[in-house]
Amino acid sequence: MNTKTKLIVITGASSGFGLELAKEFAKDGYPLLLLARRVEKMEALHLPNTICKKVDVRDKEAFEAAVREAEEQYGKADLLINNAGVMLLGDLSTQDSNEWKTMLDINVMGVMNGMQIVMNDMKERESGTIINVSSIAGVQAFGNHAAYCASKFGVIGLTRTVRGELSPYNVRVLSILPGAVSTELLSHTTDQGIIDGYNTWKEEVGAVNITANDVAKTIKFTYELPQGVSLREIIITDTKQDA
Numbered sequence: 001m002n003t004k005t006k007l008i009v010i011t012g013a014s015s016g017f018g019l020e021l022a023k024e025f026a027k028d029g030y031p032l033l034l035l036a037r038r039v040e041k042m043e044a045l046h047l048p049n050t051i052c053k054k055v056d057v058r059d060k061e062a063f064e065a066a067v068r069e070a071e072e073q074y075g076k077a078d079l080l081i082n083n084a085g086v087m088l089l090g091d092l093s094t095q096d097s098n099e100w101k102t103m104l105d106i107n108v109m110g111v112m113n114g115m116q117i118v119m120n121d122m123k124e125r126e127s128g129t130i131i132n133v134s135s136i137a138g139v140q141a142f143g144n145h146a147a148y149c150a151s152k153f154g155v156i157g158l159t160r161t162v163r164g165e166l167s168p169y170n171v172r173v174l175s176i177l178p179g180a181v182s183t184e185l186l187s188h189t190t191d192q193g194i195i196d197g198y199n200t201w202k203e204e205v206g207a208v209n210i211t212a213n214d215v216a217k218t219i220k221f222t223y224e225l226p227q228g229v230s231l232r233e234i235i236i237t238d239t240k241q242d243a
Contacts, residue, residue: 004030007074009067011057011114012084014041017133017178020216021081022047033070033077035063036084049074057084057110064117076125079223080118082111083133085151092146100147107151108158115162115173122171129172129223132159136179136235140243156233163232172230174222178215179237210238 008025012018014036022034026047034042039054051073053066067077085107088099111132122128137145138152156175163173215236222231 004028005075006078007031007033007070007076009033009035009070009077009080009114009118011035011055011080011082011110012133013052014038016083016181016212017215017219018081018083019045020211020213021083021219022050024213024216024220026050031070031074033066033074035066057082057113058105060113060117063110063113067117076121076128077118078127079129079131080114081131081133081219082114084110085133087148089144089148090146091144095147100150103147103151104154107148108154111155111158115158119162119166119171123166123169126170127227129174129227130162130166131219131223132173132175133219134159134175134177136177136237138175138177139235142243159233163230167230170227172227174231175233176215176219176222177233177235179210179235179241181210181212181215181238209240210236 008030010018010021010032013022013034018034018036019041022032022042022045025032029049031049032047032051034050034052035055035057036042037054037056039052042052051070055062055066057063071077086103088103090096090099115130118128118130132155134155135152137149138156141149159173159175166173218234218236222234225231
């Protein structure tokens with residue numbers, strides 16, 4: 001096992017991409033700060049050199065306090081992966097507006113919170129990487145995805161803007177846009193009919209072979225390229241997914 005020394009911060013680390021990211025980075029000995037609302041799932045991994053904190057990314061004060069605590073132990077965050085997110089699919093004409101707010105607060109405001117917490121130190125050091133997990137729904141429209149698309153398109157616009165602001169400081173701001181992957185994300189949706197339809201679609205196209213670990217390995221590869229190499233946006237889908 002290689003031993004790395006730079007602190008990695010991962011939000012939404014209790015399941016899906018975040019959980020797989022934690023395991024992949026731990027294999028090479030990176031010190032980790034894992035953040036999620038279900039702290040027991042992160043602690044159950046028993047990863048070395050890892051701090052696990054129960055944090056909702058909407059709570060900027062708690063988010064920042066966790067990052068500063070980890071930085072005191074491991075040094076400044078070199079990579080922030082803004083992975084925490086929810087997907088509440090629905091027809092905009094009938095969907096509960098509270099679901100819109102939840103998605104925008106977590107998927108966009110949570111990302112902005114994380115970026116602000118680490119970006120000024122990265123600018124000062126002229127090094128560091130921020131990777132925001134968006135979605136193919138951040139560049140393409142899908143039925144029953146209106147509010148979700150709004151949040152993920154927002155992440156793309158945010159990432160592109162801040163990339164331009166930080167690139168003169170040698171700080172990378174990247175985004176990864178996964179397609180359909182089997183994770184807990186769909187279970188957040190409250191309309192069972194939409195869930196059933198989504199699962200039927202995945203079965204029909206066979207778009208279930210790509211895994212959360214495939215996405216995690218791609219993110220890790222992107223980060224471990226030299227600091228001067230910026231893979232700005234990566235769309236990653238199952239080969240059989242054509243939309």
